[in-house]
Amino acid sequence: MGSYHEPQKQLPTIDLSRISPAPELRGTEEWDVLCRKVREACEEYGCFEVVYEPIPVELRAETFSLIRRVFELPAETKALNFNPKPYHGYTGVYNLYESLGIEDASNCDCLREFAGLMWPEHNGHRQYFCKTVGTMMKQLEELWRMVEMLILDSYGLTKATDETASSSIMECKTLLRIMQYKAPPMGKPMSGLPTHTDKPLCTFLCDDQVSALQIELSQPPGAGEEQFISVPINPTSFLFIVGDPLMAWSNGRMHAVKHRVLMSGTKARYSLGAFQIPVEGTVITAPEELVDDIAGHPKLFKDFDYKDFINFSRSKEGTDLPSHRMIHAFAASADHN
Ligand SMILES: O=C(O)CCC(=O)C(=O)O
Numbered sequence: 001m002g003s004y005h006e007p008q009k010q011l012p013t014i015d016l017s018r019i020s021p022a023p024e025l026r027g028t029e030e031w032d033v034l035c036r037k038v039r040e041a042c043e044e045y046g047c048f049e050v051v052y053e054p055i056p057v058e059l060r061a062e063t064f065s066l067i068r069r070v071f072e073l074p075a076e077t078k079a080l081n082f083n084p085k086p087y088h089g090y091t092g093v094y095n096l097y098e099s100l101g102i103e104d105a106s107n108c109d110c111l112r113e114f115a116g117l118m119w120p121e122h123n124g125h126r127q128y129f130c131k132t133v134g135t136m137m138k139q140l141e142e143l144w145r146m147v148e149m150l151i152l153d154s155y156g157l158t159k160a161t162d163e164t165a166s167s168s169i170m171e172c173k174t175l176l177r178i179m180q181y182k183a184p185p186m187g188k189p190m191s192g193l194p195t196h197t198d199k200p201l202c203t204f205l206c207d208d209q210v211s212a213l214q215i216e217l218s219q220p221p222g223a224g225e226e227q228f229i230s231v232p233i234n235p236t237s238f239l240f241i242v243g244d245p246l247m248a249w250s251n252g253r254m255h256a257v258k259h260r261v262l263m264s265g266t267k268a269r270y271s272l273g274a275f276q277i278p279v280e281g282t283v284i285t286a287p288e289e290l291v292d293d294i295a296g297h298p299k300l301f302k303d304f305d306y307k308d309f310i311n312f313s314r315s316k317e318g319t320d321l322p323s324h325r326m327i328h329a330f331a332a333s334a335d336h337n
């Protein structure tokens with residue numbers, strides 16, 4: 001009491017529970033309000049909390065109990081989750097962090113293959129894993145389609161007559177990553193994941209209620225030290241995060257937010273990320289409607305192949321840079337480097 005605190009800036013929360021499964025709201029005032037909220041959140045914060053009740057808390061709890069079981073397996077078993085694509089397979093243990101990945105995770109065959117490697121002897125576990133995680137992934141893809149449509153409509157990129165709304169920002173597959181962060185020794189705050197911006201198009205994130213995620217609030221240039229805020233994720237919510245390619249697609253309107261995991265306390269943390277990965281051969285290019293030299297929106301990035309960007313982000317030149325600089329070093333237009 002008696003001391004003044006800056007009011008904590010709150011991340012925007014957007015409830016998308018009502019628009020699932022069919023976007024019958026499209027064209028209504030309510031839809032337009034959601035479009036505006038999503039766009040503002042992506043431009044100002046680079047992320048927002050999505051409330052999404054069609055994924056019940058029970059399904060989330062079951063998914064996290066399965067995730068815990070995966071991490072309890074021996075290291076040799078987890079290492080079978082090999083994928084030559086960057087960020088797609090088992091990472092091993094890095095300090096507090098350990099993670100596994102499942103490519104194309106809404107596809108039952110991919111889930112089955114993963115579960116077969118983890119529990120070759122337990123048909124029951126495998127089936128339960130495919131059913132539970134598969135349901136969650138399908139729902140998250142449904143949610144992504146809604147957010148994608150809201151983004152497209154918010155920039156006026158879909159035609160009012162486009163009843164089927166089949167248009168998309170770009171074709172993607174969902175990469176599921178499951179993550180464990182051990183509690184730090186003596187509970188002293190310690191980095192779980194260093195500050196970065198996401199390299200997938202975008203991410204939906206949730207955790208098992210041990211919160212340790214922090215995001216950087218954007219500040220005007222020259223404002224001094226970066227300021228991070230903690231982001232607890234509610235049990236019926238996901239955090240939507242704009243990645244570097246979505247920022248580039250939007251011609252720099254959206255903000256690829258810097259974030260990190262800072263562990264403290266005595267409990268391990270489990271989190272799950274559903275990352276939208278552009279399919280092989282995708283070239284990231286800003287729609288011409290978002291480029292306008294006269295109105296102050298010159299083209300900020302050259303068109304680039306997503307895979308080349310990922311390879312750059314893993315190269316010596318890329319890894320020598322802070323994560324958020326990589327996309328600028330790789331793809332900035334000559335005038336905007
Ligand atoms: O575990 C988390 O909460 C964050 C994970 C993350 O930022 C990432 O994998 O890109």
Ligand SMILES: [Fe+2]
Nearest residue numbers: 196197198259
């Ligand atoms: Fe991230």
